[in-house]
Amino acid sequence: MTEGRGNDRTADVLIIGAGASGAAVAWSLSRSELNIVCLEQGRWTNPANYVTNNDDWEYRGLTDWAFDPNVRGRPEDYPVNDRNSPISPLMFNAVGGSTIHWTAHSPRMHPSDFKVKTLDGVADDWPLSYEDLEPFYDLNDEMMGCAGINGDPANPPRSPRQMPPLGLGEDGKKLAAGFDKLGWHWWPSDNYVNSVPYGGREACNYCGPNGLGCTLKAKASTDVTYWPIAIDNGVRLRTRCRVREITVDSDGRATGATYFDRNGKERHQSARMVVIAANGIGTPRLLLLSRSDAHPDGLANSSGLVGKNLMFHPYAIVTGVFPEGNEMETWKGPLGNIFMSQEFYESDPKRDFVRGYSYQIVRSSGPAWLARGGFADAIPWGEGHHEEFARQFGKTMALAVIGEDLPELHNEVVLDPDLVDGAGIPAPRVNYTLSVNSRSMLDDGIANGRRVFEAAGAVDVLANPLLRSGGWHLMGTAKMGLDPDASVVNEWGQAHDADNLFIVDGSIFVTAGGVNPTPTIQALALRTAEHIAQRLGAGRSGDTNGDEE
Amino acid sequence: MSPSRGGRLSDADRRALAVVMDRLVPPVDELPGAGEMGLASEVEQRARRHRPLRSALITVMDALSMDMAAHAAGGFRALSEEQQVDSLRQVEAAVPEQFAYFMQLVYTIYYMQPEVHERIGWPGGAVQPDGFDVEPFDESILETARQREPFWRRV
Numbered sequence: 001m002t003e004g005r006g007n008d009r010t011a012d013v014l015i016i017g018a019g020a021s022g023a024a025v026a027w028s029l030s031r032s033e034l035n036i037v038c039l040e041q042g043r044w045t046n047p048a049n050y051v052t053n054n055d056d057w058e059y060r061g062l063t064d065w066a067f068d069p070n071v072r073g074r075p076e077d078y079p080v081n082d083r084n085s086p087i088s089p090l091m092f093n094a095v096g097g098s099t100i101h102w103t104a105h106s107p108r109m110h111p112s113d114f115k116v117k118t119l120d121g122v123a124d125d126w127p128l129s130y131e132d133l134e135p136f137y138d139l140n141d142e143m144m145g146c147a148g149i150n151g152d153p154a155n156p157p158r159s160p161r162q163m164p165p166l167g168l169g170e171d172g173k174k175l176a177a178g179f180d181k182l183g184w185h186w187w188p189s190d191n192y193v194n195s196v197p198y199g200g201r202e203a204c205n206y207c208g209p210n211g212l213g214c215t216l217k218a219k220a221s222t223d224v225t226y227w228p229i230a231i232d233n234g235v236r237l238r239t240r241c242r243v244r245e246i247t248v249d250s251d252g253r254a255t256g257a258t259y260f261d262r263n264g265k266e267r268h269q270s271a272r273m274v275v276i277a278a279n280g281i282g283t284p285r286l287l288l289l290s291r292s293d294a295h296p297d298g299l300a301n302s303s304g305l306v307g308k309n310l311m312f313h314p315y316a317i318v319t320g321v322f323p324e325g326n327e328m329e330t331w332k333g334p335l336g337n338i339f340m341s342q343e344f345y346e347s348d349p350k351r352d353f354v355r356g357y358s359y360q361i362v363r364s365s366g367p368a369w370l371a372r373g374g375f376a377d378a379i380p381w382g383e384g385h386h387e388e389f390a391r392q393f394g395k396t397m398a399l400a401v402i403g404e405d406l407p408e409l410h411n412e413v414v415l416d417p418d419l420v421d422g423a424g425i426p427a428p429r430v431n432y433t434l435s436v437n438s439r440s441m442l443d444d445g446i447a448n449g450r451r452v453f454e455a456a457g458a459v460d461v462l463a464n465p466l467l468r469s470g471g472w473h474l475m476g477t478a479k480m481g482l483d484p485d486a487s488v489v490n491e492w493g494q495a496h497d498a499d500n501l502f503i504v505d506g507s508i509f510v511t512a513g514g515v516n517p518t519p520t521i522q523a524l525a526l527r528t529a530e531h532i533a534q535r536l537g538a539g540r541s542g543d544t545n546g547d548e549e
Numbered sequence: 550m551s552p553s554r555g556g557r558l559s560d561a562d563r564r565a566l567a568v569v570m571d572r573l574v575p576p577v578d579e580l581p582g583a584g585e586m587g588l589a590s591e592v593e594q595r596a597r598r599h600r601p602l603r604s605a606l607i608t609v610m611d612a613l614s615m616d617m618a619a620h621a622a623g624g625f626r627a628l629s630e631e632q633q634v635d636s637l638r639q640v641e642a643a644v645p646e647q648f649a650y651f652m653q654l655v656y657t658i659y660y661m662q663p664e665v666h667e668r669i670g671w672p673g674g675a676v677q678p679d680g681f682d683v684e685p686f687d688e689s690i691l692e693t694a695r696q697r698e699p700f701w702r703r704v
Contacts, residue, residue, distance in 0.1 A: 052677040059657050063599040071601055112702040119702070129704070149688070153697040167683040173690060180693040187694060188686065195686070205680025215677045331671070332681040346702045367671050368660035372653045381652055382634060386577040393669055 011037040011236075012536065014256060014271035016243050016286070018042070019097015020518050021504040021525035022277030023222035023230065024140065028529035030233035032538030037269055038235060039259055041242040042076040042094035044223065050213035057212060058368035065212050067101055068469060069093070076240065078421035078428075080281060082471075085432035087312050089281050089471040095239060096223030098279070099518070101211050102472070103336035104192040104219045105360060106146060106519045108137055111156060112346060113404075113513040120347050120354045123406050126510045127482045127491035130156070136523035136530075141190075144220040144522070145198040148190035154342035155187075163195045166204060171328040171363050171397050172338040175320075178456025184343040189360070190519075191337040192220035199225065206333045209365055219334075241267075242423050245290045246274055246501070252294030254501045260423045273500045273532065277525065280310065280474030280506040284413045285428040287478065300478070300495035300503075305488050307414055307477050309407035311512040314434055315470035316401040316442035317375035318449030320458030321392055329394050330364040336400070338363065344448065345514055353440040355404040358514045359449065362398045370396070376462045391460075399452060400467075401445030403438050404514040407476050434466065442466065473517050478507035493528040504528050562610055563589055565625045569613070572633050573652060574659050580668060583659045591658050605650035612640040 013029055015022045018040035026038050051060035062071075067090040069077040076093045092101040111130035116123050138159050148161040165188035168176065179186040193210065194203045204210075204218040217224045231237060240262035247255045247268065256270035276283050284307035290299035298306050322328065341359040348356070364370055371379045371389060375398050379389050416429040446463045453461045481487025484496035489508050495501040504525035506517055513520070558566065567589040571582030580586070596606040616636045619625045628636060641648040659665060666673030672681075 050677070053675050055674045056661060057675060058661060059595060062653060062657055063595075063602065073600065110701055111704040115704050119704070149686075149691075151691070151695055153694075153699045154701050156701060165686040167686050168690065169683050176690060176694075185694070185697060185700075188691075205678075206683040207676040207680040209676065329681075333683050346700075366660070366676075367665070367669060368657040371656040371660055378649065378652065378656070381573040381637075383575060385574060390669070393671075 010256075010270040010272060011035050012271070013037075013273045013275060013532065014039070014269055015275045015277060016246075016257060017097065017277035017279070017282065017505070018095045018222070018227065018237060018239075019277060019279065019505075020099050020222055021521050022275070023096070023226035024143070024522045024525040025275055025277060025504055025529045026230040026235045026237070027143070027226040027233075028526050029533060029538070030230040030235045032533050032536070034536065034538050036235045037271070038237045039241040039243055039257065039269065040095055040237065040239050042092070042097070043239045044095045045100055045213060047213060047215050047217050047224070050215045052207055052209055052212050052215055057209065058366050061209065061212055061369070062372070067092075067211070067472075075422055078282075078425070079419055081416045081419050081427060081429035085430045086434055086466055086468060087314060087432060087471045088469055089430060089474055090469070091279055091281070091474070094223070095227060095237065096221040098472070099221035100213050100223065102221075102518065103211055103334060105336050105340075105516050106144070106190045106192045107340060107358070107515040108155065108158075108190070109513040109515055109520050110345065113511060116355065116511050122354050123511045124481065124486075127480060133520070133523045133527065134158075136526040137519060139526055140519055140522045144192040144225050145194055145201070146190050147193055147195040149188055152187040154185050154345060161190065163198055165189070166191055166193060166195045166334065166337050167206070168338055169328070169333045169363070171330045171333075172361065174322070174328060175361055175397055175452070175456050176339060178452045179341055181455040182451060184341060184452070186339050186341045188339045189337055193334060193337050194218040204334060208331055208333060208335060210334045210337075242421070242425070243286060244423070244425050246276070246286065246299055248290070248292050248294055248299065248498065250294065252292070253498050264423070273502070273536070275502045275504055275528075275532070277504050280477050281413050281428050281430065283503055283505055283507040284477040285415065288415050289426065295497065300488055300497045300501060302497050303485055303488060305479055305486070307412050308409050309476040309479055310411040310413055310430065310432060310474070311405040311407055311476040311509065312432070312471050313402045313473045313512060313514070314405055314438050314442060315467040316403070316446050317398050317464040317467050318401065318446050318453065319374070319376045319396050319398040319462040319464070320453030320456065321460040321462070322395045322397075322457060323459045327394055328397075330397055331366060331394065333363055335365060336360055336362045344444065351444060353437045353444065355406065355437075355441070356514055357401050357403040357441055357445050359445070360400040360402055360516075362400050364394070364396050367393060374398070375400070375467060376464050399445075399449040401442055401449065402514050402516070403441040403445065405438055405512045406435060407479070407511065408435060413477050473506065473512070475506040475509040475512050475517060478503050480508040480510055492531045493524065502528055502532065558593055558610065561624070563593065565613065566592065566610065568626050568633065569637065570655055572630070572637055573655050578668060580664060583655060586659075586662065588658050588662070592654055595658060596654060602650065602654050605647040605654070608644050608647040609640060609651045612644055613637070616640070
């Protein structure tokens with residue numbers, strides 16, 4: 001599907017990356033008469049062929065469908081040198097990007113997340129507010145389809161969700177009772193997973209491992225939400241095209257991108273405006289690769305902040321083992337789409353850390369997943385293996401502690417001097433150290449998690465203090481701000497150093513919040529797209545993805 | 550054993566691999582160990598399809614072949630079960646990441662077997678298109694949670 005509007009050699013807008021944010025921008029701008037091209041290094045995936053249709057899906061999840069690109073090693077992946085990081089960055093390269101792999105847990109950031117400097121004296125305030133983003137959160141919910149329910153006391157009131165929450169399952173009910181017993185907050189998660197048919201897509205059938213792609217398209221990945229409409233509207237999406245450099249003119253304004261096509265041939269796509277949507281590692285990599293006379297330290301890097309302030313959400317995992325007689329069959333239902341608790345989300349001066357964390361409740365998966373360790377240690381081999389496996393299988397649940405990482409200059413993405421991708425382009429290297437604040441936060445999450453499991457009746461609690469394979473959320477490496485000396489882009493995602501260059505992925509985050517970032521990434525992308533359309537004087541039509549009234 | 554030659558396993562290596570798998574996943578109830586179940590060839594085949602797994606398998610088998618006690622005894626299979634476990638523990642300590650990855654492969658193949666599914670009570674096989682039944686959300690469970698006053702931090 002590469003057909004589209006017009007055949008002009010020069011695109012009005014060139015989008016780099018077809019994942020969560022690139023798709024949102026493409027759809028939004030496609031409602032105008034603009035000539036839009038998107039380059040994506042991955043390819044289309046066919047939901048009908050997802051591995052959960054196969055008996056060996058657990059093997060595939062260990063190999064060519066692994067979350068870690070270094071393990072997966074597909075031709076469309078690029079390696080990431082993560083030896084200097086206790087957390088491995090995770091991503092997926094395809095139309096839909098990492099939304100193919102995500103669990104589609106879709107909370108919003110809180111109003112306080114945008115004002116951390118004012119409220120807590122750390123990091124920086126965002127140059128926009130929750131209220132500025134709220135209409136775009138709503139629009140994104142409509143396009144992706146949100147299952148949830150109003151009334152959460154931990155969050156501001158919001159528009160009705162498109163669908164009721166997913167079923168909690170017997171396991172979810174048991175853990176919810178533990179929170180209730182302690183008087184602690186919990187609330188059904190907002191999820192971009194259909195609890196009933198929506199947007200022309202089926203309802204979830206609770207198969208479990210939706211991180212391996214959703215055969216039913218019940219999970220919203222942008223290849224089945226935004227992209228079909230954007231392409232119908234005329235956007236030209238070119239797959240298996242790996243961008244090597246964003247080109248600029250003598251004034252330093254973007255002129256397009258040089259890329260390798262699916263045959264390895266070097267090409268150039270010229271454009272009047274460039275939008276980068278390549279994630280919090282791919283985007284700084286590309287900017288650093290795009291050195292020129294006008295931008296000797298990398299494109300849009302006069303502040304020196306491209307690649308700096310890398311934030312993950314460091315995860316600790318607390319796993320509860322329930323006793324015999326509690327066969328909850330915790331493999332039933334999507335892994336991470338049950339409920340969340342934000343009892344400890346906001347800063348509390350009584351604690352030895354600033355900011356806070358969420359709990360995302362997660363269940364278990366197939367037997368091999370559990371034996372390999374799930375979120376904790378592998379089941380020991382040798383004598384005792386079967387006994388320990390039987391003790392845990394179908395009887396474990398976990399609390400994922402999602403801590404708010406704060407930006408630090410020394411946590412960074414740089415170009416690796418040796419490692420290259422399949423096209424010979426320098427690969428990114430991540431240098432990251434977990435801060436004392438984040439460590440204290442995770443330890444608090446573990447301690448409180450133990451209390452929850454004890455209240456819920458667990459007989460054993462296992463803790464993984466830092467999940468290495470937890471680098472799902474990549475943020476902060478092209479920070480947003482009003483001061484060109486202290487940020488890379490402005491409040492519209494527009495580069496301070498090149499006014500026709502925009503960034504719309506997680507790299508523009510000022511701070512990380514303590515929730516999964518994708519709804520915020522997409523809301524920011526939609527907001528930027530509105531700004532671009534206004535700037536280009538483009539008229540709009542109003543088609544969306546929801547069921548018609 | 551000399552599996553590193555050409556990166557492939559010899560027949561002797563394959564027999565040793567089966568014993569290794571029996572030590573990792575021993576017999577239980579009516580089921581034999583993972584090696585005796587005849588899964589070594591599948592482990593090798595699956596490892597061959599994925600470079601990191603192939604590397605892990607070769608590294609572990611190489612390390613085992615260099616174990617001095619096994620050398621003296623005439624090979625890993627000639628060791629007593631207790632010695633085999635000791636040898637595996639030493640290899641695990643020497644190449645922990647590769648050993649862990651190899652072990653994950655062995656576990657994965659073992660827990661893909663229908664007879665194992667039957668024993669552990671797992672429905673087994675592909676999880677699509679059937680999925681599982683979970684009751685729809687019942688709002689009454691929010692009775693306690695709804696009593697909480699809003700506590701999000703105002704800005």
